[in-house]
Amino acid sequence: MTIDCADPYALAGFWVEALEGTLGADDNPGDEMAVVESAGASLLFIRVPEGKSVKNRIHLDLQPQDRGRDEEVERLVALGATVLEDHRRPDGKGWVTLSDPEGNELCVERSRAEKAATGDA
Template identity: 45%
Template sequence: MALRPVQVNIKALDAAAVGRFWAEALGWCAYSAGVTTYVGPGGGLVWPDPVSVCVDVVPVPEPKTATKNRVHLDLATTSTAHQAELVERLKALGATPAQVGQGQVPWTVLADPEGNEFCVLEPREVYRDTGPIAAVVVDCADPRAMARFWGEAIDWTLHEVSDRQAVLRSTKGGGPYLEFLRVPGGETVPDRVHLDLLPYPGDDQAAEVQRLRALGATDLDLGQGDVPWTCLADPEGHEFCVLAPS
């Protein structure tokens, strides 16, 4: 039994517009999959993607608050020229500079058209083979505790754990990293961005959910009603969903 992250779920007032932004930002395609807008590599809709953690933009009636999201994307670049070009292109697409207390850093912090923060990183060798998304980054209070939970929750390899951060990546060696960074302060509003996990074909969704509860996950009522996925929170309250097997 195992689970794998398959997509980053982003809530938006205008899911189609935010989906188009992220498709352009990542060099991928936006696919209208029912009420959501799914963003994944070009060449036709493939779900789940065998390598990439993709983006699913879901319409909601509430706008983002001024509170910083606890989950964000880091985008990879291949050179300083590429970083500068990408930042300018993203601004032209509707991104705006964002201040999250970063100070003087070599990366650029931006927000998408609805205020969801993300970073355009300076070139780093560690992200040379990730694709456009270098990492899914999660603010947390205790990276070691997150490593214990998420190291058991998903089938990714734990690459690093310290008091400052915990880093996981797919055992297949491709796609983005999942990074838990120690950041002061806890959640004050519901997460606007979260991970969606998927069981492998033939695995039992209910059994996986029960396994996660035993690891310390708790049930989460977001008013989702009768849906085929299960909403949970990890031991620090980060929301995530366990989808029905494909």
């Protein structure tokens, strides 16, 4: 997946932490592109001159594996994400829509364990 952005290295740094992945060995600040590898995805960040202007037509949904949805939202916000819409429901179901540091949308859904606890696995 390729993501247009203003600062490939900085945005890749956010996603390295978000996906608990690795940054390409030859990626450096100021580069025109950067790569993030993780168990579930390979993301290529490419510098473009224009900024983001509308909602993404495609986005990542993250399902935490070793923590709950709410813990994952807190972790990503601490890394620089912003909560855009909170779709969590009182019964524990739902998701949260965030934006990464450059405004690209992503969602955090419930973990498998959380889904199993409500019979939604």
